[in-house]
């Protein structure tokens with residue numbers, strides 16, 4: 001299907017998987033910075049996200065199915081959005097029914113217990129997995145950190161590699177101004193916004209002196225902001241807008 005979904009073994013390293021998908025103009029959206037050694041299984045079991053989580057969120061949202069070996073040695077292919085009452089696979093059906101009997105009617109309690117933070121990967125992903133007699137069990141396995149089963153095969157949805165990307169580097173003379181700029185940047189549609197504080201900038205320059213040409217000698221922090229899109233014109237316009245909205249919060253204005 002032109003790389004829109006990929007079936008992989010859990011031991012494949014994320015960068016290797018992405019290199020393979022690049023031939024289709026696709027990639028795995030969530031991009032943990034450990035991707036040169038993190039495996040697909042570890043990423044799903046950890047519900048990984050990355051620098052582009054503003055755009056792509058977390059990997060649990062891309063898991064279509066997970067084949068796993070359970071504690072009793074049985075092998076089950078877990079899917080989303082299936083009806084346990086009508087499921088032919090007996091084991092999957094009975095696990096689905098069991099989960100529904102535990103979770104249904106508890107939606108309000110579960111939703112109240114979940115912190116209203118944009119980033120939260122604690123505990124099992126039980127919120128919203130039961131709906132109208134159906135259940136998302138692949139979603140439940142994502143983020144379960146190896147406690148529910150050993151994954152042996154994973155099917156993931158991929159995303160298109162953006163045609164154009166561009167980076168805006170903004171420098172700040174105080175942490176407070178930098179922090180005030182972040183919500184403006186996030187609302188502007190940036191796909192990534194990474195902070196480098198003074199200590200990190202100094203360490204980068206010490207390790208690679210050529211960074212002196214890129215990073216400021218003074219100042220408290222730098223934000224690296226990425227916009228992506230289909231055309232150069234569109235991305236240039238977005239960068240210009242973000243830059244002007246941040247305005248005098250950044251240095252050199």
Ligand SMILES: Cc1cc2nc3c(=O)[nH]c(=O)nc-3n(C[C@H](O)[C@H](O)[C@H](O)COP(=O)(O)OP(=O)(O)OC[C@H]3O[C@@H](n4cnc5c(N)ncnc54)[C@H](O)[C@@H]3O)c2cc1C
Nearest residue numbers: 010032033034038039041042043045046048049145146151
């Ligand atoms: C330098 C560094 C940078 C990082 N950056 C990020 C980041 O940007 N974003 C982020 O989300 N995380 C990050 N992490 C955390 C972590 O590396 C990632 O979340 C990554 O996805 C874990 O993959 P791994 O292969 O290293 O898994 P491991 O660390 O080997 O395992 C992680 C969990 O997954 C379980 N697991 C592994 N394989 C399977 C399997 N086949 N079946 C069932 N369970 C399994 C393990 O039991 C464990 O609980 C970073 C870590 C480091 C060291």
